[in-house]
Amino acid sequence: MITSAAAAAHPNIAFIKYWGNRDDLLRIPANGSISMNLSGLQTRTIVQFDTSLEEDQLVINGESAGAEALQRVSATLDRIRELADLKTAARVTSENSFPTGTGIASSASAFAALTLAAATALGLGLPEKELSRLARIGSGSASRSIPGGFVEWQAGKDHASSYAVSLAGPEHWDLVDQIVLISREHKAVSSSQGHQLADTSPLQEARVADADRRLGICRQALLERDFPTFAEVVEQDSNLMHSVMMTSSPPLFYWEPGTLEIMNAVREWRQEGLQVCYTVDAGPNVHVLSPAEHAEAVKRKLTALTNVKSILTCTPGGPAWLIEP
Amino acid sequence: MITSAAAAAHPNIAFIKYWGNRDDLLRIPANGSISMNLSGLQTRTIVQFDTSLEEDQLVINGESAGAEALQRVSATLDRIRELADLKTAARVTSENSFPTGTGIASSASAFAALTLAAATALGLGLPEKELSRLARIGSGSASRSIPGGFVEWQAGKDHASSYAVSLAGPEHWDLVDQIVLISREHKAVSSSQGHQLADTSPLQEARVADADRRLGICRQALLERDFPTFAEVVEQDSNLMHSVMMTSSPPLFYWEPGTLEIMNAVREWRQEGLQVCYTVDAGPNVHVLSPAEHAEAVKRKLTALTNVKSILTCTPGGPAWLIEP
Numbered sequence: 125m126i127t128s129a130a131a132a133a134h135p136n137i138a139f140i141k142y143w144g145n146r147d148d149l150l151r152i153p154a155n156g157s158i159s160m161n162l163s164g165l166q167t168r169t170i171v172q173f174d175t176s177l178e179e180d181q182l183v184i185n186g187e188s189a190g191a192e193a194l195q196r197v198s199a200t201l202d203r204i205r206e207l208a209d210l211k212t213a214a215r216v217t218s219e220n221s222f223p224t225g226t227g228i229a230s231s232a233s234a235f236a237a238l239t240l241a242a243a244t245a246l247g248l249g250l251p252e253k254e255l256s257r258l259a260r261i262g263s264g265s266a267s268r269s270i271p272g273g274f275v276e277w278q279a280g281k282d283h284a285s286s287y288a289v290s291l292a293g294p295e296h297w298d299l300v301d302q303i304v305l306i307s308r309e310h311k312a313v314s315s316s317q318g319h320q321l322a323d324t325s326p327l328q329e330a331r332v333a334d335a336d337r338r339l340g341i342c343r344q345a346l347l348e349r350d351f352p353t354f355a356e357v358v359e360q361d362s363n364l365m366h367s368v369m370m371t372s373s374p375p376l377f378y379w380e381p382g383t384l385e386i387m388n389a390v391r392e393w394r395q396e397g398l399q400v401c402y403t404v405d406a407g408p409n410v411h412v413l414s415p416a417e418h419a420e421a422v423k424r425k426l427t428a429l430t431n432v433k434s435i436l437t438c439t440p441g442g443p444a445w446l447i448e449p
Numbered sequence: 450m451i452t453s454a455a456a457a458a459h460p461n462i463a464f465i466k467y468w469g470n471r472d473d474l475l476r477i478p479a480n481g482s483i484s485m486n487l488s489g490l491q492t493r494t495i496v497q498f499d500t501s502l503e504e505d506q507l508v509i510n511g512e513s514a515g516a517e518a519l520q521r522v523s524a525t526l527d528r529i530r531e532l533a534d535l536k537t538a539a540r541v542t543s544e545n546s547f548p549t550g551t552g553i554a555s556s557a558s559a560f561a562a563l564t565l566a567a568a569t570a571l572g573l574g575l576p577e578k579e580l581s582r583l584a585r586i587g588s589g590s591a592s593r594s595i596p597g598g599f600v601e602w603q604a605g606k607d608h609a610s611s612y613a614v615s616l617a618g619p620e621h622w623d624l625v626d627q628i629v630l631i632s633r634e635h636k637a638v639s640s641s642q643g644h645q646l647a648d649t650s651p652l653q654e655a656r657v658a659d660a661d662r663r664l665g666i667c668r669q670a671l672l673e674r675d676f677p678t679f680a681e682v683v684e685q686d687s688n689l690m691h692s693v694m695m696t697s698s699p700p701l702f703y704w705e706p707g708t709l710e711i712m713n714a715v716r717e718w719r720q721e722g723l724q725v726c727y728t729v730d731a732g733p734n735v736h737v738l739s740p741a742e743h744a745e746a747v748k749r750k751l752t753a754l755t756n757v758k759s760i761l762t763c764t765p766g767g768p769a770w771l772i773e774p
């Protein structure tokens with residue numbers, strides 16, 4: 125017997141970042157975070173619970189996934205199977221719409237789509253809050269790809285209290301995220317490993333202690349569409365996360381020379397009057413944010429820089445959604 | 450009546466950095482620091498107390514200095530005149546041996562040489578400790594250019610307790626500092642202004658709270674010539690200072706793309722087995738440190754990088770010294 129469903133979800137870009145866990149296993153974060161879903165980029169996932177399977181199977185972008193990825197997916201499926209009081213193994217088939225090798229993290233959209241598809245296949249009819257919690261188990265930031273638009277992940281203290289909610293729908297603010305792709309010259313460290321290094325930085329405690337202040341400023345600036353205030357707190361938050369990364373033991377440097385070129389340029393453009401700011405995740409790519417009316421001017425300036433290979437343009441995206449298999 | 454003396458001093462490179470003051474006026478630092486004097490680079494200063502002068506005069510590299518620089522020099526001279534119970538104005542003539550426009554800060558060597566020359570001209574015969582205190586008034590890091598070799602500036606709590614002492618002479622360890630000059634593309638903020646922004650970063654308190662740990666590790670690694678331990682703490686300390694800079698309000702970014710290229714490369718070379726590490730002051734230049742036996746290999750690798758304009762090579766330097774006028 126086969127019971128299946130398919131779902132899709134967008135990745136998201138965090139304005140106030142998640143870095144470091146209070147609980148690594150459950151991915152209860154050290155601090156809350158705020159993000160925007162990225163329309164145009166998506167992961168599409170089919171989950172087929174099949175009584176003829178002996179164990180879970182995972183195919184990503186047409187290729188059979190490794191043991192580590194499968195284990196992580198199975199852990200999320202186990203949680204969902206538990207809720208349905210079922211032990212049937214599943215075949216999971218996942219496709220990312222974004223260009224491969226770009227360094228755009230797919231774990232957020234992947235675990236959000238997986239969670240929605242699996243829960244639907246088993247007829248669980250879970251509320252958004254519960255889907256967000258379950259997605260979080262697979263990848264912390266996946267909790268933020270369940271609700272739509274502009275999203276806040278409330279850190280919480282345990283599984284029940286740690287989930288994301290929508291602050292405003294995608295139509296609330298016409299922010300544009302131009303993702304500038306930078307070639308990576310150095311070996312990366314996975315986010316999951318990186319989170320576990322956060323507490324080795326002498327700065328992580330101070331970053332976390334200051335998080336409520338930043339969350340408050342960012343939330344209000346978002347709700348009021350106050351770009352200048354938004355820009356300052358988003359850049360500071362990004363710099364704070366990279367400060368923790370660069371001062372952990374061992375240090376994590378995700379910035380490349382091209383990353384810094386763009387960051388320095390964006391600050392200058394803002395000083396010159398353009399509404400633009402940057403944020404950088406655990407990779408070298410720079411997310412360059414601006415209201416829609418400034419996006420074309422920003423793009424012209426970006427393409428004139430030496431280290432810019434290509435740009436992906438995203439607008440605010442909706443929540444995770446069901447699709448035809 | 451004219452009474453004069455001339456002195457010289459080296460700039461220094463801090464391994465554990467000074468950033469932020471407990472007292473801005475007296476330049477009592479938020480934390481202690483450790484440095485090495487840079488042989489080969491020097492400021493030479495003549496001080497002539499001349500009863501025929503109505504006010505202090507300052508000539509730097511053959512040009513009459515601006516009001517702000519003169520005021521800073523006069524403030525140091527006032528302290529020294531007070532000790533000699535004298536009010537005579539002085540003519541100060543100062544020359545830097547290092548190439549102009551390289552971004553190598555001259556205030557440390559300049560105020561160390563000024564202090565020694567002025568105190569000598571007035572026959573004060575002050576002990577090193579007192580010279581270091583007086584130099585500190587003009588420029589915090591100048592306190593470290595008075596003693597020789599490897600130097601620790603004990604933060605202290607007031608004028609009397611805040612001065613630098615030699616941890617070991619220049620012959621103790623054959624460290625080489627290859628200063629890689631990077632062209633600056635953006636406007637700089639002076640160190641004096643920068644220090645005053647330190648407390649606006651949510652990270653400064655944590656950086657300062659952790660300083661004794663880093664000072665202890667660095668001091669011991671220096672005394673034991675333990676390069677691997679030295680390398681880790683020196684890079685972490687540099688990253689910590691720049692973390693505070695980049696997260697202050699307004700943020701201070703001294704790194705250029707070329708700065709980051711070299712930092713990233715140096716860490717890779719060390720992972721490959723080369724004894725090398727970096728440290729970066731309040732500017733884009735990278736100080737690349739290695740024991741003498743590794744310096745040639747490091748230089749070959751540096752010159753192959755794209756952003757390297759030129760390299761100044763320095764070894765450990767002695768204390769401030771008297772010269773013929």
